[in-house]
Amino acid sequence: MDKLLYGVAYYREYMPVERLDEDIRLMKAAGINVVRIAESTWSSYERRDGEFDFSAVLTVLEHMHANQIAVIIGTPTYAIPAWLAKKHPSVMATTPQGVNKYGHRQKMDITSPIYLRYAERIIRALLAATAHHPAVIGYQIDNETKYYDTCGAHVQRDFVEHLKQRFGGDLEKLNAEYGLNYWSNRIDAWEDFPPLESTINASLGAAFQQYQRSLVTDFLAWQARLVSEYRLADQFITHNFDFEWRTWSFGVRGEVDHFSASSALDITGVDIYHPSQHQLTGAEIAFCGDIARTTKDKNYLVLETQTQAFKNWTPYPGQLRQQAFSHIASGAAMVGYWHWHSLHNACETYWKGLLSHDLEPNPVYDEAREVGLALARLSPQLAGLKKQNRVALLVSNDSLTAVDWHPWQGHQFGRHKEHQYNDLIRSYYDTLYRQNIEVDILTVDDPRLSRYELLIAPLLYAVADDSLHRLNQFVADGGHILYSFKSGFANEHLKVRHERQPAIIRETLGASYQLFVEPHDVTLHSDILDIPPASAAVSHWMELLEVESADTEIWARYQHPYWNKYAAIVHKRHGSGTATYIGCHTSEAVLESVLTHLQHRIELRTGADPLRFPLIVKRTINRAGNTMLFYFNYSSEPQDITLTFSRGRELLSDRRYQQGNTLTLADWGVAIMALENL
Amino acid sequence: MDKLLYGVAYYREYMPVERLDEDIRLMKAAGINVVRIAESTWSSYERRDGEFDFSAVLTVLEHMHANQIAVIIGTPTYAIPAWLAKKHPSVMATTPQGVNKYGHRQKMDITSPIYLRYAERIIRALLAATAHHPAVIGYQIDNETKYYDTCGAHVQRDFVEHLKQRFGGDLEKLNAEYGLNYWSNRIDAWEDFPPLESTINASLGAAFQQYQRSLVTDFLAWQARLVSEYRLADQFITHNFDFEWRTWSFGVRGEVDHFSASSALDITGVDIYHPSQHQLTGAEIAFCGDIARTTKDKNYLVLETQTQAFKNWTPYPGQLRQQAFSHIASGAAMVGYWHWHSLHNACETYWKGLLSHDLEPNPVYDEAREVGLALARLSPQLAGLKKQNRVALLVSNDSLTAVDWHPWQGHQFGRHKEHQYNDLIRSYYDTLYRQNIEVDILTVDDPRLSRYELLIAPLLYAVADDSLHRLNQFVADGGHILYSFKSGFANEHLKVRHERQPAIIRETLGASYQLFVEPHDVTLHSDILDIPPASAAVSHWMELLEVESADTEIWARYQHPYWNKYAAIVHKRHGSGTATYIGCHTSEAVLESVLTHLQHRIELRTGADPLRFPLIVKRTINRAGNTMLFYFNYSSEPQDITLTFSRGRELLSDRRYQQGNTLTLADWGVAIMALENL
């Protein structure tokens, strides 16, 4: 991408009146230079089986092109027409709750051959009609694809076939590895496989979810191949991934593996929605961006993010601008809003766009225009920013599934879907974020691990032996790792290791535990860490660690009438590196004290900035090789920063600064410092 | 009705022992002069298909008549016999949850031709056997009829046919008006209509619910026609409507339109259940009575209200008496208790009647007897009381449905069933009630609107253009309207208007908004209203109003770092009248201050009484043209009132009072002042 993209999702199909030219006029005025169209509008372009008419799409392409607005074409496959569901009821997915009914998007079965045949036909027809058009710069295949709980008979049959391959046809091995003797669940003939949606066996259930995730990867790869047949050389293929949804975006998903699914794409796209107003912190923007950027080690597209959205997301003045630069500073090549106009019907009526329902300019649009002009002006300096993080956060879909079965908060029996895995990821990530330690996010088996100085591994629960041995080697070779409780506990089949815990990584720690308890009135005591007394309590989970090596340092102990002889946090040099283990769930203040002490001890080269949240600094290098520092003030109070770099120029104000100067950031303010190379 | 009716629902069928004569003896002693019978007892009188035996009903009629107790016959159609469900399973309604199972009442499909055939047969047989009997004064058709979620294939087919009529067969128009292009939901062949119960399109979903409501109106009209073939000239036809149920009665229902459904009746009947003991305020009695009275502009029947009911509803001494006169003062022609005796089996065992399970007199029965004797004595003065309210509250079934789809509290996505519409109706109504402003309750399209000085319009959300234009004309002609936030937003199809909000009514206000937000730490500031600081907070919803006319008065602004430039409450003279708009959800204290100021400004002729809750005054005019004031003390403390009228006589004590006298109301006390005409 030569220049920064500033875009909107545009649905001419949903507009209550004809106003394409007026819309384009307002877009141009606001610096919008790209629109995403056509995704989710299948029924508009194939109104009856086999009757295609893309003239309305072509009209949009014409008018956009005439106004220098580029277009990303979305394949419209994530919402099917009513006639298709009526004609072929089998395209609706069968889920544990039964057969889906038509109405909501994403209710079809992405493995249905009939669905795939119809989807292929409209993709081919759409691309045949549009791919040659000079407005088109790329394609988004499908949208926010997941497996939508599909578990019908053919899915289960294919999964059993998959297991047969995986275990070389050896049922005895499968029974043993998954522990199927339990509750008489063993399987002694492949044709006796019981329903997967009702299994109580976490190993089998997790294998099934892993398989379901692979359906998403396969589906996207299939669409990418289809699109490749049509796209021109300079057109890209992307997808719009979403993250765990807790009324905003954060965390890994059990329903899609962002890393493997990205491999079929040219560039990763994501949607990022986040709290706003007094709750805006930028953490979701950073986290989701860190995953997106790491998937392909390059800039990514924010295909959707909010403008006004809901009543609780209408931004304070300044926030829309701050959000845009926050994405850019994380490595985004595009900031795209969902969506241009607010919907006048249906169910997302209150998920507002840049224009309110009145379709006139408004204060939020006005701020977007300010952003658009700034991006256009600064694009030469800000397009193609790179990051060189030396700290990485490890995430794991398998561990997420495992923790859903075996949560660390509350009751530990049966399958939960609360994603407590992401709760802890969030706790660790937020602590890093508030300390201005920027990270890449990757999986434990990523070959790029050796790039990093420090790995942060919360809940590394369900991991193969080999992976843990590689981590041990990483430490031996001089790397540093910080583990949370429950790490190393089970293998990739969720089989708990039958050895002292934390298994395998124990050797790098010189400590182990046999018992774990739920803390009640337990606090941490440390002679080493600086733990604020008010934040010393331990909650939900604690392991009773015993030190086994003279080299192991106890960084914190439990304070409790019975558990006070056990260690809570341990640290040990192993080979040329160190391993640190936090055996309990602590406050984020404790995490911060661990990280602070750890940086000091290991002399982390990418030493974090002394600034702390609400002041956030993001460090990038632009194409010209200049370091660009983005400063953000995530608060309603102005903030002063004493600058520590030699000399730089603030790009938005075009003012020069040097060491010792004070930079004043307005409430919800941004500054972009282009440092002068020495 | 010549005299006040004092009644009970009587189920001889449910009695564990034969005691008809003993029951009648106790009824007579208590002044009971009417019983409602036979509703919900189908299986007792048609024990096998086609075998009718109403001799037991006739026995009751005989004995009642012999003791001067009149009888209202209920058609027994709202609970079907087990044999009918067994023989014709299709009579059970199909709902979004599947096909209903037999057991609970109201589980059949009121549109099933088989159900209707059987229902017609027993109605005809029952009426042929009883209509001529001199004890019978009227008929209650069915009971608390709703559509019971019926949405089977034939209902959906009929609805599609209904839509075809409504849109003149023009699918393109339907797609456009409902915005069906969204998420590929458009329909290009009538036979492709998708299931309605799973639609995500609020416009389509609301049209379906509106259609389902019409099924109730049609069903009651059908029963009324049937009964008309048999009833004698002086026998009335009524129905027992219920209100939204939140463990008591309050609010409009999505499942029935009280106004249209009443048109087939001679007199409207209702059931009203309400909190009791320390929670008794009389507000539910007043609200439900106000709807019932307004439906036909005349007295109504309270066919059911509580005696002891549940443990939390056993009345304090005095409350039963107070409740009875509260109904009368709202215009009730009958106070009927549900029910005579407490049930010894089944599931409403703890919904007690006037007699406890021991079937003996008890303290509540004793108080009912006191009421019965007073009603008999005062009937000549209290029968046929009229009200002349000049204030009306506007309600709207369509807005209720719309707010279910697009709530103003909490998350705004997808369909909710929390009826937040009624939450706000309640907030506005309670404020009026506590200020002793009596209202009629009607719909926005009611031709009687011009009668009123002041209209109160909370959440007038989904209303046709014409209706809003009529309201503007009402103001221009000298009327006054008070709107809440979200009024005027969408048309009758729930399509949001694509113009500045509040649409159409904006011209009477000289103010509009483009943005709305969820308040966080926002309070109201006013130089005009008297807002108690502790009640100044805004919650859930606020619109950022901008004034567009020099004539517009800002009655309150927001206090907030970013939103303080916007208005919260505006008021403007328009033509000869005024319009007031409250752009946010406020405390009831703020509503009270708005209403107080508004009365003062518009010099409301029916100026409210200076008394405030817990003292409630209800104003009526009796047949002789005398003003009758009912005073109620809804508290456990005695209260003194200094009287402001010239001269009057208190009917219960038969004492005379004049201006300046002090009337002392006992705890939970009542006084009825017959004013002397000057």
Added chain:
Amino acid sequence: MDKLLYGVAYYREYMPVERLDEDIRLMKAAGINVVRIAESTWSSYERRDGEFDFSAVLTVLEHMHANQIAVIIGTPTYAIPAWLAKKHPSVMATTPQGVNKYGHRQKMDITSPIYLRYAERIIRALLAATAHHPAVIGYQIDNETKYYDTCGAHVQRDFVEHLKQRFGGDLEKLNAEYGLNYWSNRIDAWEDFPPLESTINASLGAAFQQYQRSLVTDFLAWQARLVSEYRLADQFITHNFDFEWRTWSFGVRGEVDHFSASSALDITGVDIYHPSQHQLTGAEIAFCGDIARTTKDKNYLVLETQTQAFKNWTPYPGQLRQQAFSHIASGAAMVGYWHWHSLHNACETYWKGLLSHDLEPNPVYDEAREVGLALARLSPQLAGLKKQNRVALLVSNDSLTAVDWHPWQGHQFGRHKEHQYNDLIRSYYDTLYRQNIEVDILTVDDPRLSRYELLIAPLLYAVADDSLHRLNQFVADGGHILYSFKSGFANEHLKVRHERQPAIIRETLGASYQLFVEPHDVTLHSDILDIPPASAAVSHWMELLEVESADTEIWARYQHPYWNKYAAIVHKRHGSGTATYIGCHTSEAVLESVLTHLQHRIELRTGADPLRFPLIVKRTINRAGNTMLFYFNYSSEPQDITLTFSRGRELLSDRRYQQGNTLTLADWGVAIMALENL
């Protein structure tokens, strides 16, 4: 049983590695002398239809026997193989939620003839292979059997047949007794019976649940007969009953009648799980033990109890030991742990065994070893302990069902499943427990009632007339009864009595009520009881009692503006005994004051010990006729006790004590005093 059994559930089938001999070595070292095996492992021993191979079981028997560890064989029928569900889908139970899916245990239909045929076949095969083995001391038939909501067509057909018998074919009588006229639910042909799972008639619903409970009794009797064909003379038959599950064991179950179901057994077995750590009180151990012991008036087996279990149940040091002796002191002949090793797969992975997943000794195992050695040493004195309680608590499955339909907390309409019955049982039981009043627990129709001095009858709600008359006679004959509110209200068909309440027992009380209310700001006032002001509030339920006899003492009145003329707690001498009635829900402090005063008034011969919780004393008599007192300190603080007996020997320390000595109990400590006969 000659000696105390100390056991574990042992699943060699679930073990991730072969280590039978190592397991046995560790068991022996810990004093484990019995294992329970084979229950829930059907698929391991019949891997394909009809292919049996018990060689692995025999290996376990061999090795155990060689090491003097006895074996209890469990029939494996409560978890069926996948192939059986696949081959015969009809073995899965149909419940109100539909047909069960395979996966979880206890999802089959215990009345399915196909299931029963397969279950019989594997039982016969297993017993034929193992019954002769000298290691086998007994059999556990099935496990935690309930009816699992089975309500398919054949179950309903059989139930109707059962009703036909019960009512002698008289439908009119059934309609009358169950009150089926209500809501048109009457039945006039046996073939018209509607579905039971959707009935709204509490009487019919309760009859169905009673019938479903009888299926459990029948099923266990059938298994016992089968096993009897094989077992040797000295082998016992037991079953593992469980109690109501609220994440621990407490209370009667609606799904099984412990008393009738025990009749087919030689010895009653139970599982008892309870809170731990700071929440350990021993009350669950005592309650469940009291039921188990009473079922057959003899020692019972604790077949399952926890070791480390969940994070919140990992015991503090000392607690495992304390728990073991607490079981023994209640009359347990066996303390069996669930289970030996922690599971490495499936869903109970975090329900840990004596060994953690590492399969090595750990602190909890070490404490178990200490217990095992002590039990072995003390077995001659502690095997076969008897209790001679003179106080009994009455429980009733029918009343539990009835209270589910008609709860005393919250809303009283429709069927609940909150088991508020057990809430009140718990409140009464805990009060007794904390006062060290030991009880037996039995049903109202038990012929052993006359043994007792004092009966405690909370919520004796649904009881036949005869039973209440027998209780009246018990009082007349010199017994004492304490009733709670709602007692006597309905008959065994849940038909409320149509007479003054409390019906029938009213004559022993000289008091009655007609009204009941939900208390709001109501406290108790008493001149007789010592009620702490802070605990005087009444909640949820209060009956307005009126005294009818000069002999009736009012022990407490209500304090309230309107209800203060009514009595709350009454007491009366009747014949040679007394009856006491608590007409409201009180704090446990009030219950304690009632019990204290009552003991004083009736001069209870088994006067409670003056010690109070956290000090618990359990009194037993051993085979030699010696009184053995067990002292427990359920707290984290050491406690001193001044001893009141003449002379005794503490068995664990082998120290002698005499009157006036101080016994110091460590935190979570135990002492066992063998008193010297005088």
